[in-house]
Amino acid sequence: MKIQLIEVMSEIGAGTRGASMCAAAIKTAAENTTDDYFKKYDLVRVEHENHLLFDPALDLETPHAKRIEGMVRLYERIVKYVSGTLKKNDFPIILAGDHSVAGGTIAGVKNAFPDKELGIIWVDAHADLHTPYTTPSGNMHGMPLGISMGLDAESRIEFGLKPNIINEKTRKNWEIIKNIGHPSPKVKPENVVFLGLRDYEEEEEHMVHGHHMLKIGVEEAREDGFKTTAKRVLKRLEDVDIIYVTFDVDSLDCDAVSHGTGTPVPNGLFEDEVIAFFSVILAETKVKCFEVTEVNPTLDEKKNVMAETAFRILRSATKNIEAYR
Numbered sequence: 001m002k003i004q005l006i007e008v009m010s011e012i013g014a015g016t017r018g019a020s021m022c023a024a025a026i027k028t029a030a031e032n033t034t035d036d037y038f039k040k041y042d043l044v045r046v047e048h049e050n051h052l053l054f055d056p057a058l059d060l061e062t063p064h065a066k067r068i069e070g071m072v073r074l075y076e077r078i079v080k081y082v083s084g085t086l087k088k089n090d091f092p093i094i095l096a097g098d099h100s101v102a103g104g105t106i107a108g109v110k111n112a113f114p115d116k117e118l119g120i121i122w123v124d125a126h127a128d129l130h131t132p133y134t135t136p137s138g139n140m141h142g143m144p145l146g147i148s149m150g151l152d153a154e155s156r157i158e159f160g161l162k163p164n165i166i167n168e169k170t171r172k173n174w175e176i177i178k179n180i181g182h183p184s185p186k187v188k189p190e191n192v193v194f195l196g197l198r199d200y201e202e203e204e205e206h207m208v209h210g211h212h213m214l215k216i217g218v219e220e221a222r223e224d225g226f227k228t229t230a231k232r233v234l235k236r237l238e239d240v241d242i243i244y245v246t247f248d249v250d251s252l253d254c255d256a257v258s259h260g261t262g263t264p265v266p267n268g269l270f271e272d273e274v275i276a277f278f279s280v281i282l283a284e285t286k287v288k289c290f291e292v293t294e295v296n297p298t299l300d301e302k303k304n305v306m307a308e309t310a311f312r313i314l315r316s317a318t319k320n321i322e323a324y325r
Contacts, residue, residue, distance in 0.1 A: 001325050003318060004085045005043040006094050010074055012049050012067045013100025013140035016262040018298035020050055023095040025260075025297040025307035026314065032304075037315055041093075046077050048097070064132035064166045068173040071140055072180065075104035079181040082108025086288060091321055093314070096293035098262065099128055102246050103144035107181030109244050109289050114182055119191045119240035120148070121233060121281060123274070124248035125265040127197055127204040131155070132170050133163035134203040141262075141294075145192065150178050150185030151207070159206040189213050191240050193233050195221060195277065196251035199265045218269055226273045230280035237286075245281060246291040247274070247317075249310050260306025261294045271309050275316045282320040290317055 011019040030037045049070035052058055059066045082105055085092040094105050110118060122128070122145065131146040132138075133153040152174075153163040166174075178184040189211035197215050200208070208215055214236050221229040237243060249257075254264035257271065281287065292314055295307050 002090050003041045003321065004090045004092050005041050006046060006081050006085065006092050007043060008046045008048065008078060008094060008101045008104075009097045010048040010050060010101055011097045012052050012070050012074070014098035014262050015137055015139040016296065016299070017053070018296040019097040019262055019294055020048070021297050022097050022293065022295040025295050025304055026095065026292070026311045029304055029308040029311040032308075035315065037311075037318070044081060046074070046081055049074050059138070062167065062170040062173065063138050064135055064164050065140055065143070065170050065174060066138045068140065068170060068177065071100060072173055072177050075107055075177060075180045078104030079108040079111050082289065083111040083181070086112035091325065092289050093318065094289065094291040096291055098141040099124070099246075099248055099293045100140040100144055101293060102128070102291060103147040103177070104180070105246070105289060105291055106144070106148045106186055106244055109242065110182035110186045113242050113288070116241035117191065117239065118187045119193070119237035119243040119286070120145075120187055121193050121195070121243060121245045123195045123246065123251045123277075125196055125199050125250045125268060126248070126263065127194065127200040127208060129204040129207045130201070132166045132174055134201070135164065136201060147178055148186045149189060149192075155207065156203055159210055161203060161206065191237060193236055195229070195233070196269050198267065199263075218267060221277070222273065226276040227280050230277045233281065234284055241286065243284065243287045244289045244291075245287055246293065247313065248294045249292070249306055250294055252306075252309065257309050258300050258302040258305040260296055260300030260302070260304070262296050262299065271313060274313050278313070278317045279320055282317055283324045285324060290321065
């Protein structure tokens, strides 16, 4: 097995610009500490669709899923790289721009393991369970889990909520994107675990609680200890065959670290807590893919501190991946 770094510097799903600089900022953090991390591993870059940001008319064509046609093309490329890496028995580490990329990564994992039961560990301040039928903004970085779980208007109606009225172009592309890589749904609600979730809308709250998805808050994890919490998460997912892990840096405490991410939220995780959690999670050989996302150095009031923190977590995570495989 070897580590394969996959750089996906897309930010077409975000409402704030700058996430496309995520990998560059993390590389700068490595270089500033003379760390040879990025010389040790092969890295491939997935072609992005960021040029679409210069055509604001596209937002009006599909206002409830902005730039979704570009996202469809991006997902098809991500599936190729992620699935291809896994089929060679290598381990993909994704360095992503905004978190919409995660839906494509998950599709790639399922494409490589079509008959395996998937579990997801979602370390994030946000649930990202929206769909065009629920979104308040139309930004698709709030939809990757909604895509992966195959959610539609019915998932809103079942909780007595009125769905958004979407146009035909949006509906067609939503059906396409849900089924890229593997038929929808790719993951069951009970096989999704959240850590650090603390900022989400009513529709997402209904999904989390209505489908009994495991949500572990910051204080709860802190009280139990992060290694104990990790063991609890793995116990919850003991019946799945494979696990995908995503780490959105907005799960970190923005006051203790920095505001270098598109949607910072206070009262989050600390660096040492995340490292402790991943030291247990990534020792589990069911974990087949790890993703780091949403570093935005243009918003970092402390120069490049968010990327420096993300790099230390990435470096520690990589050591654990290598040690147990």
